[in-house]
Amino acid sequence: MIQRLLLFSIFCLGLLFSTNQSFAQDNTDYDRLKYRKWRVTLFPPLSTNWTNAPDYTARYSINILGGYHGGLDGGEIGGLINYNKYYAHGFQLAGLVNATGGDMAGINIAGGINLSKDEMSGMQFSGLANISGNDLEGIQGSGLFNIAGDNSSGLQFAGIGNIARGDIEGLQGSGIINAAWGDISGLQAAGVANIAREDVEGLQAAGVLNFAGSDISGLQAAGAANIAFGDIEGLMAAGGVNIARQNASGLFAAGLLNIANDVEGLVFSGGANIAKNLEGVQFASLLNFSEKATGVQIGLINIAKEFEGVPIGFVSLYGNGRKNMDVRFSDGGFTDIGLTLGTYRVYNSAIFGYNTLLDRDVYRIGLAVGLEKNINDSFQNWKNESMYVNQEFSVTHQFEEEWTRKLNLIYSYKFLLGKRFGSGFSLYGGPTFNAQISRVSGSEDYAWYSLWSPEWKGRDYRFWVGFTAGIRLFKQKAIPKFKDEFDNWDIDW
The missing domain is CATH 2.160.20 (Pectate Lyase C-like)
Known part of the structure; x- marks a missing residue:
């Protein structure tokens, strides 16, 4: 049976x-x-x-x-x-x-x-x-x-x-x-x-x-x-990779990599964002890379053939952007060399410095983000195409004799007035507003004086007003006034 x-x-x-x-x-x-x-x-x-x-x-x-x-x-x-x-x-x-x-x-x-x-x-x-x-x-x-x-x-x-x-x-x-x-x-x-x-x-x-x-x-x-072999749209999160053979738009987060033909929206990556065209806000721990990009890019390295917007990075290299070198001296004795890249409007500067006035070896590295303006944007009655204003924020880490990660930072805001002599050379200078946070003994030598020097939880704080003067080398050009630039964007004033 x-x-x-x-x-x-x-x-x-x-x-x-x-x-x-x-x-x-x-x-x-x-x-x-x-x-x-x-x-x-x-x-x-x-x-x-x-x-x-x-x-x-x-x-x-x-x-x-x-x-x-x-x-x-x-x-x-x-x-x-x-x-x-x-x-x-x-x-x-x-x-x-x-x-x-x-x-x-x-x-x-x-x-x-x-x-x-x-x-x-x-x-x-x-x-x-x-x-x-x-x-x-x-x-x-x-x-x-x-x-x-x-x-x-x-x-x-x-x-x-x-x-x-x-x-x-x-x-x-x-x-x-x-x-x-x-x-x-x-x-x-x-x-x-x-x-x-x-x-x-x-x-x-x-x-x-x-x-x-x-x-x-x-x-x-x-x-x-x-x-996706087509478009990606929406909210995507991947521990590794988001990949679209065509376009990607929305909010993206990837532990390693975002890759697409066109990317639009808010994009985060623990490694890199790679696309032919990028538009929006991109953040990558290592690299933002594209042929054409518009918006805000934040990454250790930003690279594009063509970029319009705000770059923030240690290296922001654009085919249509600035490629300058700065040599500057500031109060307290630091002489800095800066690799200054980005757009002609917004730039990043990788800073390497040495204190030439102290009797011991004090070095520093840092990063600056700056905005360049037409002189007429800050001083309405001053019209000179060779004059410009830089407003810059920087943070530097100071270390003595040999590298150490021990807390020793100086935050600075600089208002710099500059003049171009031709297209490849300019001089600039202006006041600097500084704040220091340190756990290193002897760090008070970096400032000639202090307006206020509190101590809290083992940290020394110092605040002072100083100066910066420097030269900028290689190709530079006049920046239009903000109003003129925005008028080209069809904004109703």
Whole structure:
């Protein structure tokens, strides 16, 4: 008996996945099925309908070991297998398999598999898989897979994956993967990946990867990467990389890298932002790199062929920007050399200095961010194209004899008046407002005097007004007045 039942199970599954087209024809013959309220089967053909079971449908069906019938319009219980040739509509419970050669709808519970040749809908639970040859929708839970030959939608949970040859839509959770040959949309969580050959839209969380063959939009979080062969739009967070072969817009955060053709929005990276065009605010611990960029860039290194905006970095190198060297002397005896890069309006300066007046070796390194203005912006009655004003904020770390990270900082605001002599040389000077915070003995020698010198929690504070004078070398040019520059932006004053 057991041997015959196993042969019957194999026969049913073979029929279900065969390429024979008779099922498609048979599914049009629902109305030809004969109806009986009850049927009981030990195993085929030992049933109340004997060998004619495929010609009958019933409201109540009991399959002690397994049953093979035409259809179901009610409830069915099987010890191992419930198999309906044309359709199964209603409640089913089987120790191993609920299967149909047509569509399945209702509540189906199987220790192994719920299996349908066409659509499957309703509430299904199985120990292994819910598998449909066409659409799969409803509330589904399986130990391994929910698999659809076309679309998959609804509330689905699977130990391994939710997989569809069409679209995936709805609320889905899987231990490993949500995958679709079409679009993915909805709320999805996967231990490893959400993968779609087309668009991805919605809220997605994956331990490793969110991937789309086309666009990605919505809120996405991945332990490693968000990757799209189309556009990326929305809020994306990845422990590793956000990659778009086309455009990226929105808020992006990546532990290592953001890569796109065009990037627009607020972008953060622990490593680098790389794009052909960037527009917005970009922050990278290491590098912002692009052909053309507009907005604000903050990074250790900012590089672009063309840039308009505000750069903040140790090196901000632009093809259309300034490339100057500054040599300056300030109160307290420091002589500094600055590599000054950025735009002609906003610049960054990497500072390297040495105190030439002290009888011991005192060095410093630092960073300055400056704004250059037309002289007429600060002094309305002073019109001279060769004159300019620099307002600059800098922070420097002082160390004696050899490098140390011990707290010893000077913050400075400088108001500098300058004059260009030709396009490659200028002189400038002006007052400096300084604040020092230090834990180093002897650091008071860096200032000739102090207006106020409090001490708090082991730190020495000093405040004073000093001066800075210097020269700037290499290409420079006149900056238009702010109003004239903004007028070119069509701003209504």
